[in-house]
Amino acid sequence: MKEQKIKRVLILGIDALEYDLVEQWNLQNLKQKEYGKIQLPLQPGQEPATVIIWPCFITGKEPEEMGYSTVHVFSKPLQFLINILSPALRKIFVDEEAENRTEKKQGKQSMLDKMAEIVKKFGLSHSPTRKDIHAQSLFDNKQIQSIHLHIPVYDEDGFPEYRSEIAKVIGEKAYQPILELAQKKEFRQRTREVFKYLKKDNWQLLMQYFYVLDGVQHIYYNNPKKIAEFYLMFDEFVKKVSKELGPQTLLLIVSDHGQKKGIHTPYGFYSMNKKMNLNNPKIIDFKHEIENILTK
Numbered sequence: 002m003k004e005q006k007i008k009r010v011l012i013l014g015i016d017a018l019e020y021d022l023v024e025q026w027n028l029q030n031l032k033q034k035e036y037g038k039i040q041l042p043l044q045p046g047q048e049p050a051t052v053i054i055w056p057c058f059i060t061g062k063e064p065e066e067m068g069y070s071t072v073h074v075f076s077k078p079l080q081f082l083i084n085i086l087s088p089a090l091r092k093i094f095v096d097e098e099a100e101n102r103t104e105k106k107q108g109k110q111s112m113l114d115k116m117a118e119i120v121k122k123f124g125l126s127h128s129p130t131r132k133d134i135h136a137q138s139l140f141d142n143k144q145i146q147s148i149h150l151h152i153p154v155y156d157e158d159g160f161p162e163y164r165s166e167i168a169k170v171i172g173e174k175a176y177q178p179i180l181e182l183a184q185k186k187e188f189r190q191r192t193r194e195v196f197k198y199l200k201k202d203n204w205q206l207l208m209q210y211f212y213v214l215d216g217v218q219h220i221y222y223n224n225p226k227k228i229a230e231f232y233l234m235f236d237e238f239v240k241k242v243s244k245e246l247g248p249q250t251l252l253l254i255v256s257d258h259g260q261k262k263g264i265h266t267p268y269g270f271y272s273m274n275k276k277m278n279l280n281n282p283k284i285i286d287f288k289h290e291i292e293n294i295l296t297k
């Protein structure tokens with residue numbers, strides 16, 4: 002760690018990158034000098050939600066301390082009511098993201114979607130935004146010159162528009178090619194941005210976020226060949242990025258959860274181009290590590 006002083010950190014946040022698939026397909030570039038699973042801040046039985054886990058990553062805090070622990074943020078009295086609701090109902094309102102469903106779950110859901118929609122309309126709940134994050138993030142650290150691109154919740158444009166279509170499209174084969182185009186477009190645009198910023202020296206910390214793999218694995222949950230195609234795109238991208246990095250840049254690839262058969266798995270993935278001997282780290286550990294590296 003100490004041989005070469007690290008001056009820059011590049012974080013590639015890749016939503017839903019699954020540890021077991023990286024191993025199974027032996028993706029050499031995604032498997033760097035050090036890699037492994039990440040522990041997530043989850044309640045027993047809770048599925049990891051993108052809008053909770055990423056803000057935990059950038060703030061280094063557990064959900065409660067970060068600001069919220071549910072996928073919708075509720076007004077205080079309603080939150081109280083939800084807390085005393087039956088666990089089953091609570092799960093639907095609190096944990097479930099529209100995209101995180103299989104075909105089977107789809108049918109039962111529409112009624113509840115309508116209820117959630119009404120609650121939203123009355124101003125009793127909203128999707129989390131930066132204002133709901135109550136802890137300091139990596140990007141708020143004034144000692145670090147940072148650039149953040151499309152970070153979920155923190156930036157408004159974390160999720161591309163097609164994300165809202167995913168729940169509708171699962172099982173509707175005719176729409177899949179249209180969404181696939183949107184997914185490839187997101188990949189192209191966001192990879193291009195990384196190369197653009199790599200040439201600049203106006204940052205010590207750069208984080209780019211990719212939503213695409215999450216959506217691909219929801220839509221093509223029973224098509225491993227299609228999923229592999231996208232994993233290979235990322236492996237190839239990391240290969241190209243690695244060639245552009247100097248010896249003083251730490252590359253950290255990180256995911257907020259994995260995914261199997263369309264369901265989020267309860268661990269994340271990390272991979273780094275330098276050995277740091279993090280042993281089964283928690284996702285909230287990285288903020289502190291990065292600040293230590295860049296400010297000591």
Ligand SMILES: [Zn+2]
Binds near residue numbers: 017215216
């Ligand atoms: Zn997902």
